Amino acid sequence: MTSATIPGLEPGSAPTRHQELLEWVAEVARLTQPDQVVWSDGSDEEWTRLTDELLAAGTITKLDEEKQPNSFAANSDPADVARVESRTFICSKREIDAGPTNNWVDPTEMRATMTELYTGSMRGRTMYVIPFCMGPLGADDPKLGVEITDSAYVVLSMRIMTRVGPAVLETLGTDKFFVKALHSLGAPLQPGDTDVPWPCNTEKYITHFPEDREIWSYGSGYGGNALLGKKCYSLRIASAMAHDEGWLAEHMLILKLISPEEKAYYIAAAFPSACGKTNLAMIQPTIPGWRAETLGDDIAWMRFGDDGRLYAVNPEFGFFGVAPGTNWSSNPNAMETLKQGNTMYTNVAVTDDKDVWWEGLEGSHDHLIDWQGKDWTPESDGPAAHPNSRYCVPMSQCPIMAPEWDDPQGVPISAILFGGRRKTTVPLVTEARDWQHGVFMGATVGSEQTAAAEGTVGAIRRDPMAMLPFLGYNVGDYLQHWIELGKSADESKLPKVFYVNWFRRGADKRFLWPGFGENSRVLKWIVERIEGTVGGVETPVGIVATPEALDLDGLDVNLDDVAEALAVNVDEWREEIPSIEEWFSFVGDKLPTGIADEFEALKQRLA
Numbered sequence: 092m093t094s095a096t097i098p099g100l101e102p103g104s105a106p107t108r109h110q111e112l113l114e115w116v117a118e119v120a121r122l123t124q125p126d127q128v129v130w131s132d133g134s135d136e137e138w139t140r141l142t143d144e145l146l147a148a149g150t151i152t153k154l155d156e157e158k159q160p161n162s163f164a165a166n167s168d169p170a171d172v173a174r175v176e177s178r179t180f181i182c183s184k185r186e187i188d189a190g191p192t193n194n195w196v197d198p199t200e201m202r203a204t205m206t207e208l209y210t211g212s213m214r215g216r217t218m219y220v221i222p223f224c225m226g227p228l229g230a231d232d233p234k235l236g237v238e239i240t241d242s243a244y245v246v247l248s249m250r251i252m253t254r255v256g257p258a259v260l261e262t263l264g265t266d267k268f269f270v271k272a273l274h275s276l277g278a279p280l281q282p283g284d285t286d287v288p289w290p291c292n293t294e295k296y297i298t299h300f301p302e303d304r305e306i307w308s309y310g311s312g313y314g315g316n317a318l319l320g321k322k323c324y325s326l327r328i329a330s331a332m333a334h335d336e337g338w339l340a341e342h343m344l345i346l347k348l349i350s351p352e353e354k355a356y357y358i359a360a361a362f363p364s365a366c367g368k369t370n371l372a373m374i375q376p377t378i379p380g381w382r383a384e385t386l387g388d389d390i391a392w393m394r395f396g397d398d399g400r401l402y403a404v405n406p407e408f409g410f411f412g413v414a415p416g417t418n419w420s421s422n423p424n425a426m427e428t429l430k431q432g433n434t435m436y437t438n439v440a441v442t443d444d445k446d447v448w449w450e451g452l453e454g455s456h457d458h459l460i461d462w463q464g465k466d467w468t469p470e471s472d473g474p475a476a477h478p479n480s481r482y483c484v485p486m487s488q489c490p491i492m493a494p495e496w497d498d499p500q501g502v503p504i505s506a507i508l509f510g511g512r513r514k515t516t517v518p519l520v521t522e523a524r525d526w527q528h529g530v531f532m533g534a535t536v537g538s539e540q541t542a543a544a545e546g547t548v549g550a551i552r553r554d555p556m557a558m559l560p561f562l563g564y565n566v567g568d569y570l571q572h573w574i575e576l577g578k579s580a581d582e583s584k585l586p587k588v589f590y591v592n593w594f595r596r597g598a599d600k601r602f603l604w605p606g607f608g609e610n611s612r613v614l615k616w617i618v619e620r621i622e623g624t625v626g627g628v629e630t631p632v633g634i635v636a637t638p639e640a641l642d643l644d645g646l647d648v649n650l651d652d653v654a655e656a657l658a659v660n661v662d663e664w665r666e667e668i669p670s671i672e673e674w675f676s677f678v679g680d681k682l683p684t685g686i687a688d689e690f691e692a693l694k695q696r697l698a
């Protein structure tokens with residue numbers, strides 16, 4: 092088929108006159124050779140058409156209309172269940188600009204390799220063109236993108252996760268800049284082939300060209316690998332933009348905490364994947380009089396406002412949340428959000444009456460269809476839902492969205508939290524002495540690996556600012572960028588920085604801190620530190636809360652456990668030193684001197 096004969100490519104048939112966009116679409120169609128080109132408009136008609144197609148293909152199951160209105164459950168290929176960090180590349184022109192934490196291939200070489208893979212890769216399929224915007228369309232400088240994909244599941248998910256529809260094309264006009272985001276499942280169909288429910292390729296590439304602000308993804312249909320507005324654009328490409336332009340693109344939730352005096356505090360928090368951002372973003376405080384609202388659960392873009400304060404915007408439009416562990420007691424607001432429907436679940440279990448279930452959800456079932464489409468009973472080996480099973484749901488359905496969540500101005504951040512999953516060593520909450528010390532804390536976050544990416548679950552790795560898998564450039568330059576932003580700011584207006592750990596365990600392996608809604612007690616201490624109304628104890632690692640300073644009223648917990656959760660054990664911290672040393676030598680020459688100074692000071696305090 093020549094490009095002239097690909098339906099949807101006829102001159103004048105596209106809904107835009109943006110020349111560069113039209114040329115790129117034609118070029119990709121010539122390369123990938125789809126059966127047709129379809130421009131996505133994000134309409135309800137499109138949703139129905141594509142969900143009907145995926146139902147017929149066996150990719151998704153329609154859930155019960157009463158229990159899960161307008162909602163579907165997809166099962167992925169068993170080998171396409173998470174982000175693939177080993178197949179993720181930052182193809183900057185110079186290797187040094189990708190840095191030691193990223194896979195790098197020369198961009199010319201990578202383009203050649205992938206061009207070959209893309210040749211004919213959409214045969215037998217429809218090529219969809221999805222114009223989208225990260226963050227409010229009404230922003231001064233709206234962050235536009237266009238994803239080309241041969242996956243209908245991606246089209247449906249992008250409609251939930253990003254702002255799509257005719258207004259995006261209108262904003263693009265005839266010549267506005269946009270990020271080119273190309274995605275192919277890498278599963279062409281020859282005439283007569285029967286399709287599989289979840290097409291993908293065993294060979295995968297999640298590639299970024301930061302200087303060109305371009306994304307090329309191949310071989311995976313899953314989440315962060317395929318919904319290119321999310322990690323690829325809003326973190327990897329945006330972090331490179333932010334470095335050049337003086338702002339921050341971070342793996343952070345945005346939370347609004349309201350005190351009994353009706354004073355609002357905006358808090359941003361960075362935890363690695365599957366370490367509690369969504370849960371904290373939707374927290375239901377357990378302390379009387381305190382309320383929380385949410386603005387985002389995964390990504391924050393932050394820049395200084397005219398008043399010198401740091402303002403955060405959430406670029407996303409939906410939640411792509413971890414299902415296991417989500418339930419009416421751990422996260423009632425997520426459950427309420429899902430109850431409204433319009434949800435695409437992936438790799439959860441389905442009940443006989445077409446409801447969803449996952450490990451940790453209320454209720455038990457004698458029989459389920461598991462995440463691989465197989466019969467499951469409580470006697471079966473393995474979980475019914477994949478540990479990284481997810482729900483994809485519109486943010487607007489969350490009952491506690493802050494009214495200002497869609498405001499292009501963003502919200503002024505009072506505190507930044509860093510955290511990870513640590514069984515030992517790291518106290519429940521520690522305040523940094525100042526910005527640079529806070530950057531040091533962020534730079535040394537360690538966390539046990541989770542199921543959100545391939546690798547050994549449980550192994551501790553350093554994950555600076557929870558951005559290890561999401562940096563679009565050299566980690567040393569990134570840390571320097573954090574230091575410099577602090578230096579350029581009025582210190583009194585900078586957010587205070589805290590290091591939290593909800594995951595510390597006792598000798599008997601039990602969590603020492605109840606977590607979830609009870610984390611509001613920690614947030615209260617943080618707010619009181621901001622106001623200067625509560626004490627803390629100076630330790631070698633920072634200012635740590637004491638059991639007396641935490642509001643533990645009405646909390647049914649053993650005080651010894653709380654003390655243990657807050658303890659700074661100097662021996663444990665001394666054991667951290669070689670591991671931080673190793674991490675910093677891995678970061679290499681670009682490690683900022685400010686960070687090295689903080690490390691020296693810590694070692695002396697521990698000596």
Ligand SMILES: Nc1nc2c(ncn2[C@@H]2O[C@H](COP(=O)(O)OP(=O)(O)OP(=O)(O)O)[C@@H](O)[C@H]2O)c(=O)[nH]1
Pocket residue numbers: 362363364365366367368369370371388389411412413415416417421543593594602605606607610
């Ligand atoms: N023990 C304990 N577990 C928690 C807490 N908060 C969250 N979790 C668990 O951590 C897991 C992941 O939490 P999420 O909030 O979905 O993680 P996330 O950081 O949003 O993850 P990504 O979407 O992958 O970026 C779930 O299984 C939760 O039940 C807590 O305070 N204590």
Ligand SMILES: O=C([O-])CC(=O)C(=O)O
Pocket residue numbers: 173174313314315316321322363364365389411543544
């Ligand atoms: O990107 C994904 O697939 C999900 C996510 O939020 C993460 O892994 O941090």
Ligand SMILES: [Mn+2]
Pocket residue numbers: 342363364365389
């Ligand atoms: Mn995430």
